[in-house]
Amino acid sequence: MFKKLRLGLKFIxxxxxxxxxxxxxxxxLLSSAAHRQAEQQVSTQATMLMEMVDAVRSYTNNQVQPLFKDRLNDSSAFIRESVPSYAARQSFEYLRKRPGFKDYFYKDATLNPTNPRDLANAFEADLVQKFRQNPDLKELSGFHQVAGKNLFYVARPLAIKQQSCLQCHSTPSRAPKSQIATYGSxxxxxxxxxxxxxxxxxxVTAEEVFQSYNQQLLLMMGVFAAIFAVVLLLINTLLNRMVIQPIVPMARLTHKITHDQYGTDxxxxxxxxxxDKVARRSDxxxxxxxxxxxxxxxxxxxEQSMKQLVEKLRYETDNAKKAMAVVTRSNGNANVTDLIARSRRSRLQIDPQPQNLHALLLSVPPFQSFSPDKIERLIQLGYQIEFASQEVICREDEPGNTFYIILSGSVEVYVNTLQKSLRTQTAGSFFGELSLLLGIPRTATVRTxxxxxxxxxxxxxxxxxxxxxxELAETVTHQLNDYKVELAERQESLRSHGLLKDENTFKHNPIAWIRDRINQIFGV
Known part of the structure; x- marks a missing residue:
């Protein structure tokens, strides 16, 4: 199913x-991070409130309680404001009356309290037992359901650290009379x-904090979705314009070429x-x-040349058949056999005899100092090829991917577009390196x-x-320097291919420019 989709749909x-x-x-990941962040924020709030409560307790114990110490036994009513636990609880109750703090609670959850409102419930009693079982435990925190709401709690152990506390909580006989009168014994x-x-x-209430983080998470995911939609639209537009539209005419032309329908409409x-418009792009x-x-x-x-050649061959074949018929009628089969034999002998005399490739390569100046092993290695990198006279080896504007060394014979290098012959090269020289080094099509036509x-x-x-x-790279560099005129005539082509970024070096020191180009492409 996926393979049948078009390219744009596949990308989508x-x-x-x-x-x-x-x-x-x-x-x-974001949900987990948001949950941890919300929990950390709630924990920070609870810790701050705990520190505030401890501050109230310390103030009451150190500043307020001494003021009422002498009046506890004389007064008929117990002065509850002198008790740190009571002062802390009352201060927190005033905080709960402020907007946004209604669901916040504080309690000195005690197993055996003087004030019944401080009596620990089952959950809080379990906290006290955990602190007693592990004296090194300084704090417990987590979530707990209170009145149907999920609240975050922070609990710390409350131990008797001062002798003044035992005056009211050791035995009823030592306790102030006003305390006994108020709370009993x-x-x-x-x-x-x-x-x-x-x-x-x-x-501390946690629902509002978690709701806030969840809203932020949803907003963030919505932004991501919107960004993706925009990016997807842009990619689809660019893909259609930059890739699919240029490929469609290539596909149609390729289909016609493969089905021998090219040039019919x-x-x-x-x-x-x-x-042609796409070809102007540099990508x-x-x-x-x-x-x-x-x-x-x-x-x-x-194709045009092939049609002309076919017509020519058809014409020559018809003429040959007519001539053969005449020869057969006039001289008989013996004359035909003799004609074929003479043709074979003539061809053997004209065709050059195979030559020693080792000797031919050693006759080329750059390879004259090569050892037999190096010559053998060189032969492994290429192959020998023979051309008849006036035969085209490579054509102008064709892709160039072959380097040629002339072992024997001679060639002419000329430019069709300029109607100009550039040079004649003989045995020992080479050509074809320009296209390989510059990465452009052939700059000239070469024929034997x-x-x-x-x-x-x-x-x-x-x-x-x-x-x-x-050393061969250096030889190639110096020969390319001899082609200044050809390179100058090809400046516009080089510039269109992005090869003349440093035109100053190209004009004044072409050898340095060529060396740099060889190093860029071949790492030499």
């Missing part, structure tokens, strides 16, 4: 899957020094014009469109002036040859 499907997976993982006694008697507990002209598709455009031109030219034997090396072999023999 893949990106959508990646986005959904990313959103899911991001949601999990049944509860709040029997406490001992350093004994943990209560769990100082603060409850006017729609091809429109596709070729679109390809990979622009380069591909340029090469494809060259390929269609070459195919069209070769006589039967010629060449040694050909492809681009990979050429790179290996330059790396293994840097």
């Amino acid at each position: 499907v893949v990106l959508a899957i990646v986005f959904l997976c990313g959103m899911f993982l991001s949601g999990l 049944e509860h709040g006694f029997g406490w001992q020094m350093n004994q943990i008697v209560a769990a100082q507990t603060v409850y 006017e729609a091809e002209a429109a596709d070729l014009r679109r390809l 990979e598709l622009g380069q591909l469109a340029g090469l494809f455009r060259q390929m269609t031109s070459v195919i069209s030219d070769r 002036l006589e039967p010629t034997v060449l040694f050909a090396v492809n681009q990979t072999g050429f790179q290996t040859l330059l790396r293994e023999h840097p």
Whole structure:
């Protein structure tokens, strides 16, 4: 199913899957982080309230209680404000009356309290027992349901640390009379020094904080979704404009070429014009469109040449058949046999005899100092090829991926577009390096002036040859410097391919520019 989708839909499907997976993982991570952040914020609030309560307790114990010490036995009513626990609880009750603090609670949860409102419930009693079982435990925190609401609590152990506390909580006989009169003698006694008697507990509401973080999380995920939608739209638009639209005419033309239908309708002209626009781009598709455009031109030219050749062969074949019929009628089968034999002998005399490739390579100046092993290695990098006289080896504007060394014979290098012959090269020289070094199509057409034997090396072999023999790279550099006129005439082509970023060096020191180019492409 996926393979049948168009390219644009494939990108959308893949990106959508990646986005959904990313959103899911991001949601999990962000949700976990938001939960931890909310819990940390609630814990910070609870800790601050606990510190505030401790401050009230310390103030009451150190500043208020001494003022009423002498009046506790004389007064008929117990002065509850002198008790730190009571003062802290009352201060917190005033805080609860303020907006936003209604669900906040504080309690000195005690197993055996003097004031019944401080009596620990089952949950708080369990906290006290945990502190007693583990004296090194300084704080407990977590979530607990109170009146149907999920509250965050922070609890600390409350132990008897001062002898003044035992005056009111050791035995009823030592307790102030006003305390006995107010709370009785049944509860709040029997406490001992350093004994943990209560769990100082603060409850803080967490729902609002968690709701706030959840809203932020939803907002963040919504922003991510919106950004993805915009990015997906942009990618789809750019993909359609920059990739799909340029490929469509190539696909149509390729289909016609493979089905031998190229050149049969006017729609091809429109596709070729679109390809010409794409070929002006400097990106990979622009380069591909340029090469494809060259390929269609070459195919069209070769198709025309093939048709002319077929017509010529048909004409020559008809003439040969007529001549053969005449010879057969006049001289008989013996004369035909004799004609074929003489043709074979003539061909053997004209064809050059195979030559020793080792000896031919050693006759080339750059390789004259090579040892037999190096010559054998060189032969492994390329191959020998022979051309007849007036035969075209490579054509102008064709892709260039082969380096040629002339072993024997001679060639002419000329430019069709300029109608100009550039030079004649003989045995020992080489050509084809310009296209390989600059990464552009052939700058000229090369044809043989006589039967010629060449040694050909492809681009990979050429790179290996330059790396293994840097002196050859220097020879190539100096020969390219001799082609100043050809390079100057190709400046616009070099500039369009982005090869003349440093035009000053190209004009004044072409050897340095060529060396830099060889180093960039072949690392030599």
